[in-house]
Amino acid sequence: MDESELIKGIQQGDNKAFRLLVETYQRMVVNTCFGIVHNTADAEDLAQDVFLEIFRTAENFRGDSKISTWLYRIATNRSLNFVRNNKRKRFFQSIEETFTGGRNRNSEISENRNDQPDQNITDQQRSDLLHRAIDRLPEKQRTAFTLNKYEELPYQQIAEVMEISLASVESLIHRAKKNLQEQLYECYKKKCV
């Protein structure tokens, strides 16, 4: 089944075609979401939302781009939204904490640790640091960087996913790396890990 047959099948509500689409692209979609949200369970939930959206809006797919481009676009948008909402939630939570004096954070950290049981503390700290640094990148830099580093997409395809020029992609990734390097250097100087 080629891409257009696959899409036609999904547009006609064919479950077999949909299953084939999911099985072909689930690794890719989960990994893209994971690059932005840094948590496997959340990434899988988001990937499910991506496929549901595909299933429900398949008739709008114009076929002038690859299925993967379409999936990447929805996956990055949904993941960024998720992070944005989470940020807002944590912001209000932290306000609540300052008023109630409560601290739920310890349980939160140990939950994260359970997620990856075989890693030692140093690696865990390193990955926390890197994730924090990635989270601080402006959204466009974060998107381009994630697609390039986690999915190893060439700049041309990133340009298609983000609907921007090749030169913009180059500049976004260049700035993303510079920003990450600066943040890691700040941490290195202060021995924050």
Added chain:
Amino acid sequence: MQVFNLNSVKPLNNDDMECKTLHKDLIFYLDNEVSNQKRIEIEEHLAKCVDCRSFLSFLKEGMQIIEKEKNPEVSPFFYTRLSARLEEKPEYQVQSQWARLAQPAFFSIILLLGIYGGSRLGSNASFPKVNQPATSSIQMLNDFEAEPIESFLLGEL
């Protein structure tokens, strides 16, 4: 002028300057994105500078996290869960239809109560400044919407 200054402080500043310039390129050096000329410069500096070498390995280990963590294993029940959610759809719609009716009703009641309460308050108030706290809290909520302020606050966490 500047040339004289540079010459006079050369012994102390030169290494520092070199380190600073070098730090800006290390991430590109790791990704093989520097010119040959630059690569040689960097390697010559690294050979004599412990601090830059140590930062380079810190940076390298940090960035390697991506290679270690990417492509996490997808749950074998991914499709099963997804198809269950697909079938959930009608039920969800019934629920949301109910919510569509209930929500406006709920907010209308709140609104009516607000108007009633407001008119009671208004009739007791002696001057029109009653409005002020309300507007300032709206202003505050608008500020929360502004991304820079929010991320500034979050940056401290």
